[in-house]
Amino acid sequence: LAACVAQTEMTAPMGDPRYIAQPLTDEIYTADPSARVWDDGRIYIYASHDVPVAEELIGTAEAFDMRDYRVLSMDRPGGAVTVHPVALDVADVPWATQQMWAPDAAYKNGTYYLYFPAKDADGVFRIGAATSPSPTGPFTPQAAPIAGSYSIDPGILADKDGEHYMYIGGIWGGQLQRWQDGRYDPAGSDTDPTPAGQPAIAPVVARMDDTMLQFAETPRPIEILDESGEPITADDLDRRFFEGAWVFRRGDTYYFTYSTGDTHYLVYATGSSPYGPFTYRGRILEPVEGWTTHHSITEIDGNWWLFYHDTQRSGLTHLRNVKMTPLTFRDDGTIVPIDPTPG
Ligand code: FUB
Numbered sequence: 001l002a003a004c005v006a007q008t009e010m011t012a013p014m015g016d017p018r019y020i021a022q023p024l025t026d027e028i029y030t031a032d033p034s035a036r037v038w039d040d041g042r043i044y045i046y047a048s049h050d051v052p053v054a055e056e057l058i059g060t061a062e063a064f065d066m067r068d069y070r071v072l073s074m075d076r077p078g079g080a081v082t083v084h085p086v087a088l089d090v091a092d093v094p095w096a097t098q099q100m101w102a103p104d105a106a107y108k109n110g111t112y113y114l115y116f117p118a119k120d121a122d123g124v125f126r127i128g129a130a131t132s133p134s135p136t137g138p139f140t141p142q143a144a145p146i147a148g149s150y151s152i153d154p155g156i157l158a159d160k161d162g163e164h165y166m167y168i169g170g171i172w173g174g175q176l177q178r179w180q181d182g183r184y185d186p187a188g189s190d191t192d193p194t195p196a197g198q199p200a201i202a203p204v205v206a207r208m209d210d211t212m213l214q215f216a217e218t219p220r221p222i223e224i225l226d227e228s229g230e231p232i233t234a235d236d237l238d239r240r241f242f243e244g245a246w247v248f249r250r251g252d253t254y255y256f257t258y259s260t261g262d263t264h265y266l267v268y269a270t271g272s273s274p275y276g277p278f279t280y281r282g283r284i285l286e287p288v289e290g291w292t293t294h295h296s297i298t299e300i301d302g303n304w305w306l307f308y309h310d311t312q313r314s315g316l317t318h319l320r321n322v323k324m325t326p327l328t329f330r331d332d333g334t335i336v337p338i339d340p341t342p343g
Helices: none
Strands: 029-037 043-050 069-073 080-091 102-106 111-119 127-131 155-158 164-168 204-207 243-250 255-258 264-269 278-285 296-298 301-309 320-326
Touching: 029 069, 029 301, 069 111, 080 111, 102 155, 102 255, 164 243, 164 296, 243 296, 255 278, 255 296, 278 296, 278 301
Parallel strands: 029 296, 029 320
Antiparallel strands: 029 043, 043 069, 069 080, 102 111, 111 127, 155 164, 164 204, 243 255, 255 264, 264 278, 296 301, 301 320
8 A cells, every 4th residue: 555645536427427336325435345245145355445534644554543343245246235233343453553454354263354464562463363254243253353464455266175274464554564583573664665676565364273373384476477487586577476465266267356445447468376486467457546446256146256445436545445346257267457537
C-alpha cells in the first residue's frame, strides 16, 4: 500500500453506467473482499471496513485506520446482501492497536477462523487469528499474533488434501521490505530499496498446523518468474508483487494472484505447487478508480467470480466499496482480463 497516496479524488455516483458492477452495499464502506462459500452454500465476504478519518490523514497510509470487521453475506450472486454486526473489534484484540487491514477466513472441524493484519504496540504489522462457531462471528481473538508472522494481507488456500496455507506480504506501508534479513528493521525503507535488475521482494507462504492458529513451518519466500524462468525484477513495476496475494486451485493448477500496487493492476502467475514457483501469465483487472486494488477469486456453483473494490461511492481512496463480477477462463486456463470502467 502507498506510504503516501497521491491521486486526483473524483466523485462518481452509484449506478454510473461506466462501471461494470455496482457496490454490493451502501450501508458501510468496505474493501479487500475475501469471498468464501462454506458448507451452507451461502457466500460470505470478509472485508476491510473503511472509515472516515481526519482531513490531514487523507492521502497517507494512515487514512486506512480501520477499527473492526463486518462480514457481508448473500445467498447467491445478485441476491440481497446482509451486512452483519461487528465480527471483531480492535479494542478486543490484546496485542493490536490499529489498522485492521485486509482479512481472510477459513473453516475446519466446526470452527471458523478469521485471519487479519494489524499493527502491534510497536507499530509493526503482524497477523492475528480469531475463532468463532459462526461464519459471521463474533470472533474470539488469540492473545498474541501468529508466531513468526509479519506484514499484511493474509490469504488462505484450503487445498484439496485438507492442508491450509497462508500467503502474506505487502511492500511499502505493508512493511515487507523491512523483513529482508528475517528481523524487523525499524529504520528500513518506507518503500522499496531493491536495486533495478534484482529480484523483487517476495511474498511468503507457510502451511498452517492442525490448530489453524500457528504456522507449521517458517514462512518461505515465493518465486514469481517471467516467461524465461527468471525472477520478476523490482523495477518491473507492472508485474512485480506489491500486496494482496490470493491463491486458488483450479484443477491441478495453482493460481497466485496479486496486486502490483503503484501500477494498479491485478495480475496472476501459475504453478503446480502451493509453494510455487509461479510463472507470470497476465492481467486480471485493469486499474479501478482509487489508488488500491485488491481482490479474491471464488468458484460459486461452477462459475468463477472476481470480488474487488473501487471508490465509486466516495471518490476517496480510503473509503472503498466492494463489488463482484463474473470471471472467465479460456480453455488453456488463462484468464480473460477485465476493464472495470469500459467506455
Ligand atoms: O485496506 C488496507 C490495505 O489497502 C490492504 O491491506 C491493501 O491490500 C490495500 O487494499
